[in-house]
Amino acid sequence: MNELGRLEDLPQSYRDELTALNLVPLWPSLRAVLPPGKPRPNTKPTFWSYQALRPLLMRAGELTPMEKAERRVLVLANPGHGLENMKASAAIYLGMQLLLPGEWAPSHRHTPNAVRMIVEGEGAYTTVDGEKCPMSRGDLILTPTGLWHEHGHDGTEPVVWLDVLDLPLVYFLEASYAIEGQRQTVKPGRGDQAYAAAGIVPTPVFTRSSKAYPMLRYPWAQARAALVALGADRPDLDPVQVSYVNPETGAAAQNILGFYALMLRPGQTLQLPARSPASVFHVIEGGAQVQAEEHHFTLAEADTCCVPGYTAITLRNLRSDAPSFVFIADETPLHKKLGVFEERV
């Protein structure tokens, strides 16, 4: 590949004339924006230990009352993007959020889509669009774009969850904003009850729901049971993976990020192909080693890591006598909608 002309090869007077007219020569930057063969991601494979961050999150509970935080979160920031930019990858934001007994995180809505993966504690709930969603370890709760949501806690122990948002993308698009609201009135009807059985949907008077987000809470007990049943039914199946989808349409549960649960069989090693989207792995139960290029991360329960796109990944179950369960978030729906999705074998 031939070397292209550099900025410093151009006379300063010419460069000044360009600058004065808000013009930039492309050729000195062409290879940076269109690198040969494969992107050069800022996203670095990065690991966050729950055991290490938990005391700091609890400390935040002492240092900062809810009225001074609104959302008490430590952001899992990727150093490759600069910590202050609060990105796990180009499109993914991750945060560990703490809610103490009796606290309430006020109602708001915003353009970025969020989900919560519950990490520990019982007794908290998120009310989304008037639907009260109880929070238990491993539950996935959606707070999609534009829907009011608030968090409350009637239990006795701290509750922590992992927030996964498409905030970096929506912010980049200059489309990110929030609106504060009043406390919501809880309405009857829960999606996890309406869609409690696979393949069966409510059809009052033969009509299907036209809600964009008919199911807001995906109980871990159901997802885990689905993985166990799938693994038992198909001993040959590799990997044993399920996706969180809109039960009315079968499409990904949200428009931009994809969410999945994976069961690693006892002692299993799983090779995942290099795919264009960045991925996040979070262990719900058990333990897993995640290998991405020269990086090896050992994830215990509640640990999280992210891996850039175009990277082959190897997952190993750290348990030889029991399955391990992993929650995955990635940028696949976005890449597929944009037509840039790739898988390289």
Ligand SMILES: [Fe+2]
């Ligand atoms: Fe929010």
